[in-house]
Amino acid sequence: MSLTDLPCVKHVKSLPDDELIKVLFVNPNSTQAMTNACLKMLAGHVAPDTVVYGYTAPVGRAPNVIEGHLDGIQSTIAVMEDAYELITQVDCVLVGCFSDHPLIKSVREEFDDVVCMGIVEAAVYSSRIIGSKFGVLASIYKSQLRDEETIAGLGMSTFCVGLLSSGIKTVSDLVKVEEAELHKAMSKTALTLVEEYHADTIVLGCAGMSDLKDAVQNALQEKGYEIPIIDGVVCGINMISAVYRSGLHTTSKQGAYSSAKEARELRGDVVGIKR
Template identity: 50%
Template sequence: MSLQLEDLPSVGGLGTSIKVLFVNPNATVSMTASCLKIISSSLPPDTTVYGYTGPAGKTSVTIESHLDSVLSAAESLRDAYPLFSQVDAAVVGCFSDHPLVNCIREEFDIPCCGIMEAAFYTARMLGGKFGVLCTGYRSQIRHQYAVQGYGLENFCAGLLSTKLTVKELETKPRKEVLSLMANCAKQLVEQQDADCIVLGCAGMADMASAVEDALEGRSVQVIDGVCCAVNILSGFVRMGLKTSKRGLFTWAKPGRELRGQSYL
């Protein structure tokens, strides 16, 4: 039996006109719940957000490598496929240049973005140089390539790793995690002249206030891509904008059918 929106946890008023699917492509339910809680703090009154979590046993509990990203994209798209036709927009809740974003754009016409993309473009509009708080060092390297890929290298003050894994954001003592994040944020601002700080992981979303406190008095904006993505996409829906189906994101399904291929 295929998934229905009613099967998912949600935030927002019943009967609202805009439905957004928040896709957490890893298998950690608590991360989805945490993101929904954060989203509720700035949710437009006409919008409901539904939280999807990647299938347990088929997607990893965290996404920290290229292979994690590719496998989580394939398995989440197969599992959540029926949901995309039930919503007006979709957010991919992984802070990376995650392959699922373009897969959704190619397969459907609803507007879609990832939380990294939303955070970077928001920071670009609010300041001159943004800094990125990363988890592990490998993530720092991957995110640097993503900054270049988005054409934003000239607007990035730098990226800095807390040396924590995504899982350690939850399992290590809260005080220790927040201290590491605060110190990295201060370094990006004081030594690398960042005027906006981007939280480089969905698991950091509920830690924004601690970073803001650490930077108090410096006039720095702290940006969480989870809330940015929901608000950007709900705005697109109100404007009647969808993913263009000419060029890069031309429908892929007819081509598969002509080749006799079905892998969904």
């Protein structure tokens, strides 16, 4: 597989290909429709010096949703086996899962000259720039609990007024809900974050929430609230390309992200990694 095999998004007045910052948007689940939706959402938001390639984890090897810790581990293995060579061809990797996905740290550790970020980092860091207190609109109840730990790990708990979902327990239940009903439930939850928790920004807690943004924004505006709705995919693409554009092209190898590659190869423990 090469980058030319992947769908991509560029600015309408894009620079020549050899001058572009290459960003790989990695959807670590195997649902191609979600990748397509994220790329569609990025149209009009990519800088002229950047190209975004959309990669979807392989069907049958990665779960079709990332709902729990094991899903994250399985999807990391699938992506590292399937997309290792792709990652060597890009400058930046944005992991499209609103969690402390193990793929983020795996890429930082394994590759010397690739900048990697997750959409949760991009979203909450952006919220701190444009607001004082943010609330997170979680997809399901389990994500709500998991994301609390993620935000604490980023040192952002002080600025987070709360994480709320519509109360739907699992993704299996979520997909059974009619779109209009889901939009209404999520909009009501967002209103609760603003009126009762006093959030002045709302973070969308899933890469797959792109179609919810307008519905939530409109519901808040109808109540007189001009609240920024932050999507980690759009923020992430522009944030990570800005980091690279600033001359920060490598992850520090002097600490926790020092590479384990050499020791692994000395042990002969390279099974499954495609190069």
